[in-house]
Amino acid sequence: MYGRHEHDSCISDAMVAADDICKARGLRFTELRRHVLELVWENHGAVKAYDLLEKLDKDYSAKPPTVYRALEFLQENGLVHKINSLNAYVGCSHPLKHTDCFFLICSNCNEVQECCGSDVAKAVRNMVAGQGFAHNQTTLEIEGVCQECQLEG
Amino acid sequence: MYGRHEHDSCISDAMVAADDICKARGLRFTELRRHVLELVWENHGAVKAYDLLEKLDKDYSAKPPTVYRALEFLQENGLVHKINSLNAYVGCSHPLKHTDCFFLICSNCNEVQECCGSDVAKAVRNMVAGQGFAHNQTTLEIEGVCQECQLEG
DNA sequence: TTCAAATTGTTATATTATTACAAAAACAAG
DNA sequence: CTTGTTTTTGTAATAATATAACAATTTGAA
Ligand SMILES: [Zn+2]
Ligand SMILES: [Zn+2]
Ligand SMILES: [Zn+2]
Ligand SMILES: [Zn+2]
Numbered sequence: 051m052y053g054r055h056e057h058d059s060c061i062s063d064a065m066v067a068a069d070d071i072c073k074a075r076g077l078r079f080t081e082l083r084r085h086v087l088e089l090v091w092e093n094h095g096a097v098k099a100y101d102l103l104e105k106l107d108k109d110y111s112a113k114p115p116t117v118y119r120a121l122e123f124l125q126e127n128g129l130v131h132k133i134n135s136l137n138a139y140v141g142c143s144h145p146l147k148h149t150d151c152f153f154l155i156c157s158n159c160n161e162v163q164e165c166c167g168s169d170v171a172k173a174v175r176n177m178v179a180g181q182g183f184a185h186n187q188t189t190l191e192i193e194g195v196c197q198e199c200q201l202e203g
Numbered sequence: 204m205y206g207r208h209e210h211d212s213c214i215s216d217a218m219v220a221a222d223d224i225c226k227a228r229g230l231r232f233t234e235l236r237r238h239v240l241e242l243v244w245e246n247h248g249a250v251k252a253y254d255l256l257e258k259l260d261k262d263y264s265a266k267p268p269t270v271y272r273a274l275e276f277l278q279e280n281g282l283v284h285k286i287n288s289l290n291a292y293v294g295c296s297h298p299l300k301h302t303d304c305f306f307l308i309c310s311n312c313n314e315v316q317e318c319c320g321s322d323v324a325k326a327v328r329n330m331v332a333g334q335g336f337a338h339n340q341t342t343l344e345i346e347g348v349c350q351e352c353q354l355e356g
Numbered sequence: 357t358t359c360a361a362a363t364t365g366t367t368a369t370a371t372t373a374t375t376a377c378a379a380a381a382a383c384a385a386g
Numbered sequence: 387c388t389t390g391t392t393t394t395t396g397t398a399a400t401a402a403t404a405t406a407a408c409a410a411t412t413t414g415a416a
Contacts, residue, residue, distance in 0.1 A: 134288045235394085267374085290403095
């Protein structure tokens with residue numbers, strides 16, 4: 051039901067981490083925001099805003115701004131990332147040590163794996179510095195087929 | 204008017220290259236497709252599809268599918284790239300040797316520079332291979348401020 | 357209690373992109 | 387050239403993604 055691993059703990063871990071972060075930063079982790087984050091974490095794939103909206107709509111009578119505002123809050127605080135190549139959103143798997151991350155997107159099972167702190171980031175920094183470019187934000191999204199799917203395939 | 208360099212040659216170079224590529228591959232480089240590519244190349248920034256549409260509309264009575272189809276053709280044949288983080292399109296600056304490219308996007312002057320064949324690509328390949336991931340497509344878009352803008356700033 | 361700030365609700369609209377089907381143009385074969 | 391097929395373009399409708407503007411509510415602090 052939840053993919054390849056015991057996924058319940060992913061959600062609960064993420065929620066605990068989010069709680070801690072919000073508490074530490076004096077942010078209001080409201081019911082709505084919590085609920086949206088839970089929905090984002092229902093699986094390890096990226097979720098579309100309007101799918102979140104539909105799910106939310108059962109409890110709340112949500113309209114687009116509701117979900118986009120929650121996503122904005124979650125993104126600003128590093129709890130969620132937007133995958134630009136999919137126009138979709140994914141929970142951050144390590145919000146406390148998120149730096150120079152990138153994403154491996156399996157086009158077979160749709161899981162998104164977040165990777166971090168690697169030589170890739172170093173290479174990007176070097177290359178960019180060599181060009182005299184002052185970089186703020188890196189979007190690195192790699193589409194392909196994950197190992198599990200290759201083995202199954 | 205055209206940014207920092209003598210830009211006319213960029214357009215004409217790109218059109219010649221496009222001509223050659225289409226001829227070599229037996230593709231139909233129609234008036235419409237040619238026109239769209241010219242419009243994309245009017246500057247070195249990324250262009251929105253609906254801005255192209257407006258410009259096109261003066262001559263043709265273009266509707267969205269017209270421009271999206273032309274962009275699709277141009278993308279398939281490596282003459283144009285989509286910048287996912289901007290939902291916008293940019294002319295390929297080296298369509299014949301385009302491999303493992305990435306983009307430096309200046310948020311001040313909006314120019315997009317396409318870089319290619321670097322250590323970054325190598326690092327990506329290594330990292331991804333280390334994860335057992337079979338990658339097809341890499342989206343690497345780096346937002347920041349270009350050197351010229353830093354000097355002027 | 358009162359006030360200001362932050363959050364949420366609501367309506368409308370903007371932006372980006374695709375589907376479906378009809379017309380026209382280009383091409384290949386006879 | 388004519389015919390039939392494929393590719394391209396036109397057109398209308400609609401889907402998918404996202405934001406603006408303003409009102410109502412909740413929250414937390416003074
Ligand atoms: Zn992260
Ligand atoms: Zn997979
Ligand atoms: Zn290119
Ligand atoms: Zn610049």
